[in-house]
Amino acid sequence: MSADRAILAHSVARGPTHLEHPLATIESYDSSAGKRYRVRYRKPDHTQTTKRGFRTKREAEVFLASVESRKADGTYIDPSSARVTVRQLGSAWLSGQTHLKPSSTAVVESAWRLHVEPEWGAKLIGEIRYSEVQTWVADLARGSATDKPKSPALVLRAHGILASVLDAAVRDHRIAANPARGVALPRKVGREHRYLTHEELHHLAQASGQHATLIRVLGYTGLRWGEATGLRPRDIDLVRRRLAVVQNAVLVKGEVIIGTPKTHKRRSVPFPAFLLPSLEAAIAGREKDDFVFADLLGKPLITPTTRFNSWFDKALESAGLPTMTIHDLRHTAASLAIAAGANVKAVQKMLGHASAAMTLDVYADLFDDDLDSVAHRLDQAATSTSVVKMWSNENRPGPK
Secondary structure (H helix, E strand, C coil): CCCHHHHHHHHHHHHHHHHCCCCEEEEEEECCCCEEEEEEECCCCCEEEEEEECCCCCHHHHHHHHHHHHHHHHHCCCHHHHHHHHHHHHHHHCCCCCCCCHHHHHHHHHHHHHHHHHHHCCCEHHHCCCCHHHHHHHHHHHHHCCCCCCCCCHHHHHHHHHHHHHHHHHHCCCCCCCCCHHHHHHHHCCCCCCCHHHHHHHHHHCHHHHHHHHHHHHHHCCCHHHHHCCCCHHHCCCCCEEEEEECCCCCCCCEEEEEECCCCEEEEEECCCCHHHHHHHCCCCCCCCCCCCCCCCCCEECCCCHHHCCCHHHHHHHCCCCCCCCCCHHHHHHHHHHHCCCCHHHHHHHHCCCCHHHHHHHCCCHHHHHHHHHHHHHHHHHHHHHHHHHHHHHHHHCCC
């Protein structure tokens, strides 16, 4: 018998009458199913609780030993603390997401309201099983007779919310493990980028009428839509040819919200000299804090979408270009910069990516030609030395 079992057995044998404040006791009682055992013990907060229904005294002893062990190493989970619903914890979790930007908050709240809360809101966190979460994720991805399949991005977002709520429950010692972690998730497939040539971008700008300068700025600087529409005359340095990205105009629930750039980091983005006349005209007559690309009320322009047959869609049609999104102009800027010889680090800074690795991941297809270039340069370098001649002699047929 181990030392812990020996101490436990001795404690139980003595019974509660031998201790003024017993830490734990095991007692038998009669039930309709026969003799059963219950364990009385104190939780880490020193309140007393009872666990009933053990068929044998040994089962009760093993349970009590495990409780005392978990109390000692800090892993004890109070069964009553798991009797809280996902809705209760989810509401608190949502209110704590103050680090998110307004646009991100709106997306998270929508996924919670439409997909997470209806399925899991009334469920006690202690009753959620891994298999249930896996089935839910699969149902979202494949859809049903009454609901269409959800995109991988939406499935990942909904699952991430549930998993994050349960992560908080684990950290609060409400449950021992997160049943939402480790489930098979759909793979998010990136949409193929659409790149415009200089000529195509020129035709699109011409077809955009009063928005021509905005199209050229997006296509040659890589600014996000909200960064471009958040520009003010004070942010444009015509001497150094720089755009200071210091704020972002984002549409949230029908209202344009002004905030910090997506990464919360300010940056300075160069623009080509041929944009000078257009930008000078765009800021002419405006106050330094006015928006450069604004509507008739002076507010930042709202993102054009295909759902409303926007001016951007009409410009694409007029220019003879296939359907694309306004964000594709950011990809166009990256492709034109790389084609012009810009290195990865320069493109990263221009686009405001967190790292050069991210730029490479997003635009790996644009660097395919570099592989051929590497082989060509290696061939030139080796040919200029005696190495290739030595290899040629070694591979020449005949006696060596």
